[in-house]
Amino acid sequence: xxxxxxxxxxxxxxxxxxxxxxxxxxxxxxxxxxxxxxxxxxxxxxxxxxxxxxxxxxxxxxxxxxxxxxxxxxxxxxxxxxxxxxxxxxxxxxxxxxxxxxxxxxxxxxxxxxxxxxxxxxxxxxxxxxxxxxxxxxxxxxxxxxxxxxxxxxxxxxxxxxxxxxxxxxxxxxxxxxxxxxxxxxxxxxxxxxxxxxxxxxxxxxxxxxxxxxxxxxxxxxxxxxxxxxxxxxxxxxxxxxxxxxxxxxxxxxxxxxxxxxxxxxxxxxxxxxxxxxxxxxxxxxxxxxxxxxxxxxxxxxxxxxxxxxxxxxxxxxxxxxxxx
Amino acid sequence: xxxxxxxxxxxxxxxxxxxxxxxxxxxxxxxxxxxxxxxxxxxxxxxxxxxxxxxxxxxxxxxxxxxxxxxxxxxxxxxxxxxxxxxxxxxxxxxxxxxxxxxxxxxxxxxxxxxxxxxxxxxxxxxxxxxxxxxxxxxxxxxxxxxxxxxxxxxxxxxxxxxxxxxxxxxxxxxxxxxxxxxxxxxxxxxxxxxxxxxxxxxxxxxxxxxxxxxxxxxxxxxxxxxxxxxxxxxxxxxxxxxxxxxxxxxxxxxxxxxxxxxxxxxxxxxxxxxxxxxxxxxxxxxxxxxxxxxxxxxxxxxxxxxxxxxxxxxxxxxxxxxxxxxxxxxxxxxxxxxxxxxxxxxxxxxxxxxxxxxxxxxxxxxx
Numbered sequence: 141x142x143x144x145x146x147x148x149x150x151x152x153x154x155x156x157x158x159x160x161x162x163x164x165x166x167x168x169x170x171x172x173x174x175x176x177x178x179x180x181x182x183x184x185x186x187x188x189x190x191x192x193x194x195x196x197x198x199x200x201x202x203x204x205x206x207x208x209x210x211x212x213x214x215x216x217x218x219x220x221x222x223x224x225x226x227x228x229x230x231x232x233x234x235x236x237x238x239x240x241x242x243x244x245x246x247x248x249x250x251x252x253x254x255x256x257x258x259x260x261x262x263x264x265x266x267x268x269x270x271x272x273x274x275x276x277x278x279x280x281x282x283x284x285x286x287x288x289x290x291x292x293x294x295x296x297x298x299x300x301x302x303x304x305x306x307x308x309x310x311x312x313x314x315x316x317x318x319x320x321x322x323x324x325x326x327x328x329x330x331x332x333x334x335x336x337x338x339x340x341x342x343x344x345x346x347x348x349x350x351x352x353x354x355x356x357x358x359x360x361x362x363x364x365x366x367x368x369x370x371x372x373x374x375x376x377x378x379x380x381x382x383x384x385x386x387x388x389x390x391x392x393x394x395x396x397x398x399x400x401x402x403x404x405x406x407x408x409x410x411x412x413x414x415x416x417x418x419x420x421x422x423x424x425x426x427x428x429x430x431x432x433x434x435x436x437x438x439x440x441x442x443x444x445x446x447x448x449x450x451x452x453x454x455x456x457x458x459x460x461x462x463x464x465x
Numbered sequence: 466x467x468x469x470x471x472x473x474x475x476x477x478x479x480x481x482x483x484x485x486x487x488x489x490x491x492x493x494x495x496x497x498x499x500x501x502x503x504x505x506x507x508x509x510x511x512x513x514x515x516x517x518x519x520x521x522x523x524x525x526x527x528x529x530x531x532x533x534x535x536x537x538x539x540x541x542x543x544x545x546x547x548x549x550x551x552x553x554x555x556x557x558x559x560x561x562x563x564x565x566x567x568x569x570x571x572x573x574x575x576x577x578x579x580x581x582x583x584x585x586x587x588x589x590x591x592x593x594x595x596x597x598x599x600x601x602x603x604x605x606x607x608x609x610x611x612x613x614x615x616x617x618x619x620x621x622x623x624x625x626x627x628x629x630x631x632x633x634x635x636x637x638x639x640x641x642x643x644x645x646x647x648x649x650x651x652x653x654x655x656x657x658x659x660x661x662x663x664x665x666x667x668x669x670x671x672x673x674x675x676x677x678x679x680x681x682x683x684x685x686x687x688x689x690x691x692x693x694x695x696x697x698x699x700x701x702x703x704x705x706x707x708x709x710x711x712x713x714x715x716x717x718x719x720x721x722x723x724x725x726x727x728x729x730x731x732x733x734x735x736x737x738x739x740x741x742x743x744x745x746x747x748x749x750x751x752x753x754x755x756x757x758x759x760x761x762x763x764x765x766x767x768x769x770x771x772x773x774x775x776x777x778x779x780x781x782x783x784x785x786x787x788x789x790x791x792x793x794x795x796x797x798x799x800x801x802x803x804x805x806x807x808x809x810x811x812x813x814x815x816x817x818x819x820x821x822x823x824x825x826x827x828x829x830x831x832x833x
Contacts, residue, residue: 165624191624197655202648205613206620209632212561212602213621232607232645237614244603246590247811282812305814334817381817 144324147317149291150180150256153298154218156328158188164302165210166193168203168220168256177222178258178317200226204233207253208241216252216302224259224311225268238307239282250305256298260313260352261402261449264442270314271439272351272401275408277309278380284308284333285380289354291322293377296331304333313352336383338390342372345396345462347455348387348413350376353400359452360459369463379409384416391421396462398430400455405433427465430458484683486729487709488699492758494766503708511773513554513703514764517546518779520570521761522786523579524734530583530794531738537587540567544701544733547760548665549635550574551703552728555710556633556661561622562601563615563634565608567665567732571635575601579793584800590808591800608640612649612662619658619723631659631717639670641684650691650725657722661713662688664725665700667732668755672746688725700728701758704767731755804831 144152157164166181172195175182185193196203200221207217221227227234234255241251261270277285286301286308288294294312301308339354340361349357354375361371372390376382391397397417401410414429432450440448489498496502505513524543530536542549545567553571556562562575569582576599585592585603593603602618605611615634622630640646641664653660664684668675681687688695694716698709706728713724733756735741743752768774806827809820816824 197648197651199644199648199651201645202613202616202652205610205645205649206617206652208614209617209619210621210624212614212618213625215621215624217617232610233613236607237610242813243808243811244590244593246594248594250814284813284817381819384818 141323141325143321144291145318145321146288146291146294146312147178147180149295149322149324150298150312151182151184152324153295153302154181155184155187157299157302158184158192160328161216163214164192164216164218166218166220167196167206169198169222170195171220176220178314180220180256180312200229201233204230204238204255207255208233208238208251211238211251211253212249216254218254218256218302221255221257223265223269224257224273225271227257227273234283234307234309235277235280239280242306243282251307252305253307254298254301254310255307256310256312258312258314258317260315261439261445262352263314264445265314267439267441270445272403272434274311274379275403278409278412282307283380284378285311286333286378287311287313287351288377289313289316289339289351289375291324293331293337293375295324296329297333297377299328300330300333303330308333311351315352316355331377334378334381334383336386337375337377338372338386339375340371340373342370342394344370344394345398345459346372346374346387346390346394347398347400347459348374348376349400350379350409351402353402353450356450356452357400357455360455363452363456364459369459371459376409376413382409382413382416384420387413387417388420391417392424395424395426397425398432398455398458398462400432400450402434402450404436405431406436427462430462432458480686480689481682483689484685484695484697486697486699487705488702489704489708490702490763490767492701492763494763494770496767501708503704503711505707507771507773510768510771513551513707514768514774515782516550516554516574517703517761517764518782519786520546520550522783523570523573523790526787526790528734528738535794536583536738538566539586539738540569540736541732541734541738542567542570544731544755544759545665545667547703547706547764548700548728548730551706552633552663552710552726554707555714556631557629558598559600559630560714561615561618561630561632563611563618563632564601564604565611565635565637565640566604566606567637568604568635572601572604575599577601579790580796583794583797587797589800590803609636609643609645609649612636612640612643612646613652615660615662616649616653616656616658619653619660620656623656623658629718631661631714633661633663633714635663635665637670638664638666638668638675638678638684639673640664641666641687642678647687647691650688650693650723653723654691654693657720659717659720660723661710661717662723662725664727665730666727667730668751669732669736669743669747671736671741674746683727685725685727693723693725695725695727697727697729700730701760701763703760703764731758806831
């Protein structure tokens with residue numbers, strides 16, 4: 141066991157998968173000698189060589205096309221999109237092409253592509269860097285969309301993603317990269333994709349969150365514990381496909397639910413979860429479902445981001461409303 | 466006045482001069498450049514002609530089938546036989562083909578049964594149930610996307626150490642304007658990937674004429690920006706197309722990286738069978754000019770002169786091909802009805818909760 145940050149856990153997962161399977165390739169902008177702008181691929185170029193870990197030209201669409209062709213040739217490409225705000229340049233490859241290939245070939249062709257990318261607000265990036273675009277990805281049939289909330293899950297989920305025979309968009313919230321450490325086993329392990337986790341057990345209300353918002357939800361839950369409110373926090377971990385079974389079981393136990401997402405309010409992951417819970421568990425609900433999200437503006441100018449981003453206070457307020465209904 | 470630092474006019478002229486068009490046979494089938502005559506046996510020459518005639522018949526029959534409502538989407542190929550079949554002729558069965566949607570003839574020559582090509586056109590998944598030894602991806606619909614994918618394929622071939630193997634891919638004059646076309650060539654140059662890129666310049670992207678795509682005088686010059694060789698070839702001349710393609714393949718196999726080939730060709734008919742009327746955007750003179758340059762006329766003349774071809778032979782081949790196509794269309798009619806539950810099953814290697822629930826739902830619905 142080592143005490144690792146999430147970025148270190150990610151590097152370890154990549155390193156160990158490169159060593160385990162010679163078909164695994166890592167490429168993207170600045171991922172080679174420089175080890176990536178966040179150092180996710182630190183040391184991997186020196187250790188595994190340029191054929192396995194390399195710098196591409198600065199062109200996201202080309203990176204996506206390269207991942208497609210390499211997958212056809214039997215490789216397991218792990219492409220890095222430097223910031224997820226740049227994903228629009230590679231939307232055709234990911235959403236139009238890679239996601240549809242297994243279906244298009246009658247189920248016969250694997251597309252074991254991982255697209256890793258940093259995203260998320262609160263770290264004072266320039267514009268077009270911080271957007272939460274997972275809802276766009278989650279709407280694409282054929283993709284899986286994974287968002288870890290801690291170092292342990294990051295390593296296990298990324299290992300699963302690389303071994304998965306279907307394309308996985310793996311989103312790494314920048315605020316989680318170095319903000320805290322976890323005990324992370326040195327040996328390889330997997331955390332299943334499509335399975336939510338109960339981040340904290342509770343009995344009065346279910347809070348469903350993912351990514352960095354799990355941290356804010358846990359903060360809110362701890363605060364409310366003092367007031368005698370027992371909050372169960374569910375970490376979705378995968379936003380496509382969503383583990384409704386875990387969510388529904390929890391909501392049917394607590395009778396109350398608050399959905400939390402960092403993304404803007406309309407459409408998106410939160411509304412999907414709320415819709416499914418409403419259809420499956422409406423008779424178990426003792427209060428309207430709460431929904432904490434960012435407002436429907438463009439991701440704000442840097443100096444306003446802290447008031448724009450949902451926080452533990454917003455979540456606390458929504459929980460109180462649900463509990464006191 | 467001080468001397469200008471750059472002579473832009475001369476600079477432009479020198480770029481244009483760097484992309485001459487290669488030709489071996491003139492429009493009447495006379496050899497105009499015997500020094501670069503490809504090393505093809507009489508049998509091979511005849512086979513190439515047979516493939517081109519086959520393709521013309523496939524075109525004619527596909528148009529007829531489309532009119533009868535027995536084909537779905539079809540992109541006519543008449544006029545492009547040299548560009549398509551003579552380029553494909555330079556590659557091996559083990560090479561990988563990434564076609565555009567007009568490149569169905571090459572796909573069939575590469576190993577796709579005609580019946581499956583028809584099923585693809587009709588929108589049936591069996592059309593993409595490729596034989597094990599068919600090294601190809603189904604035709605690309607998003608113009609230019611095949612360039613970046615084919616590039617990745619070629620990088621993979623190189624990394625896997627597949628020595629006598631390359632990738633080849635096609636787009637058109639319209640496609641040459643796409644960013645993906647540049648990105649594909651640029652990456653392929655950077656990785657020295659074994660790939661041959663084709664721009665089949667048939668003069669029109671649906672209705673938009675070639676001049677409105679780019680100020681570049683030759684589309685082949687787009688290779689220069691990626692640091693790879695680009696060449697223009699008379700796309701109505703099968704021997705020139707073959708010779709340039711063969712050399713490009715050899716170049717790529719030898720580890721020198723990619724080549725871009727622009728074939729100057731013409732589509733004699735509409736863009737597709739979905740209501741395009743080329744007389745809306747094309748003058749009669751243009752049809753006349755290009756029909757005189759029909760690749761079948763010049764190759765027929767060339768081979769007849771050599772005593773390798775005859776009208777009887779061609780007629781026999783046409784009759785035989787028509788029969789094969791008729792059978793293929795019948796075979797396509799036998800394809801099973803598709804089920805949504807099967808689509809759901811083919812979405813993922815292992816289905817998630819949503820897909821599992823929907824499979825159950827559709828299985829119940831479809832078993833009624």
